[in-house]
Amino acid sequence: MDRLFANGTVNAAQSGQGSGQGSGQAPVLFLFHSLLSDRASFDAILPTLSRSHRVIVPELPGFGASKPVDGGLAAVADRMAEAVKEAAAGSETIVLGNGYGGFVALQMAIRHPAIASRLILADCGAAFSESGREAFRNMAAASRAKGLAAITDVAMRRLFAPEFQAQHPDLMLDRREAFLKTDPHVLQAACAQLAELDLRSELARVEVPVLVLVGEHDEATPPPMSRELAAGLPNARLKVLGGCAHVPQLQSPEAFLDAIGDFLPASHAAN
Numbered sequence: 720m721d722r723l724f725a726n727g728t729v730n731a732a733q734s735g736q737g738s739g740q741g742s743g744q745a746p747v748l749f750l751f752h753s754l755l756s757d758r759a760s761f762d763a764i765l766p767t768l769s770r771s772h773r774v775i776v777p778e779l780p781g782f783g784a785s786k787p788v789d790g791g792l793a794a795v796a797d798r799m800a801e802a803v804k805e806a807a808a809g810s811e812t813i814v815l816g817n818g819y820g821g822f823v824a825l826q827m828a829i830r831h832p833a834i835a836s837r838l839i840l841a842d843c844g845a846a847f848s849e850s851g852r853e854a855f856r857n858m859a860a861a862s863r864a865k866g867l868a869a870i871t872d873v874a875m876r877r878l879f880a881p882e883f884q885a886q887h888p889d890l891m892l893d894r895r896e897a898f899l900k901t902d903p904h905v906l907q908a909a910c911a912q913l914a915e916l917d918l919r920s921e922l923a924r925v926e927v928p929v930l931v932l933v934g935e936h937d938e939a940t941p942p943p944m945s946r947e948l949a950a951g952l953p954n955a956r957l958k959v960l961g962g963c964a965h966v967p968q969l970q971s972p973e974a975f976l977d978a979i980g981d982f983l984p985a986s987h988a989a990n
Contacts, residue, residue: 721784722806724777729802730784731777732758735769746811746836748772748983749803751820753842754909755874755939756966757782757897760817763972772983775806779823781905792912796826800834803827813983815839818940818965819909822916825948829921838925839979841932842965844944845951846917851940859910862903874898877939878965890969922951929955930982934963934970 721732735748748768750761758776768774780795781787788794803812814835816824821843827834847855861870875884875895884891929952933945942959949957958978960967968975 723784724802724805725798726801728786728788728798729777729780731775731802731806733773733775733806734765735773736771744810745772745983746813747807748774749806749812749814749835750774750776751779751799751814751816751824752776752782753818753820753878753966754906754913755818755878755898755901756894756969757900759893759897760966760969764968764976767976768983773810777802777806779820781902781908787902787905787908792822792826792909792916793830796823796830799823800827800831803834811836813837813839815841815979816843817841817968818843819913822913822918825918825925828925828927829918832924832926835927837927837982838929839932839982840929840945840948841967841975842934842937842940842945844940844948845919845922846947847913847940847944851944852914855910855914859907859914862907867899867901867903867906871895871898879970880936880938880964883964883970894969919947919951922948923953926953928982930979931955931957932967932975932978933957933959934965934967935959935961936963937965939965 721730723730752758752760758778761776765774778785780798788798812835814824821840824838825840828838858870931945931949933942945957949955960974960978963970
């Protein structure tokens with residue numbers, strides 16, 4: 720069931736047990752999707768997580784039915800903080816972000832330190848290398864000049880290794896169709912924001928426990944980015960997911976659930 724939060728600007732699906740309030744209740748779990756995908760990228764893990772958590776999966780600003788926001792990644796993070804506070808209604812929260820969603824979650828935790836009791840940051844980082852920055856600039860330029868269809872192959876390669884794509888044609892068709900629904904202006908703005916992003920000097924402000932995950936074969940946000948992120952956070956640990964790329968929860972949902980199991984003990988036990 721979808722609901723609107725943050726003065727009707729953020730659309731989110733809700734599922735799972737309980738309100739998250741009261742003694743013994745699991746925290747409310749928020750799942751933030753990546754830039755080149757959508758909230759359906761969590762569909763494979765949602766049934767398991769929903770057995771023991773109230774799970775809220777928003778469409779990030781500018782995606783789906785959520786309204787875009789001006790002002791860069793900080794403004795996106797502020798909008799999502801507003802949505803998280805309203806949706807949680809005073810309950811403890813855990814935020815899991817994948818890719819772009821991880822950057823949003825990290826920026827949100829920096830700007831709103833009490834927003835979550837824990838974070839799971841999957842396949843993101845604090846800053847890109849110069850080659851990584853240039854890749855975002857190139858994607859934005861190509862989409863402006865030729866449209867999203869011209870960069871679909873590039874986008875899919877950033878999400879999944881070629882071998883995985885060849886083995887899962889139906890999934891790839893679905894992911895291509897989802898990508899082509901992206902608002903090109905939102906994509907271009909996000910690419911520009913990520914090309915300039917550097918949160919390394921602010922990581923010390925995130926004092927809550929953080930689980931940093933990264934796919935072994937992630938080309939979009941390579942493992943060195945996650946290692947640097949985990950090293951810069953005061954209370955973080957790193958797990959590398961063997962054989963996975965940028966969207967491990969889609970590529971290998973069981974491995975992903977196992978990786979977060981001791982961080983989310985209730986959801987692991989329900990699996």
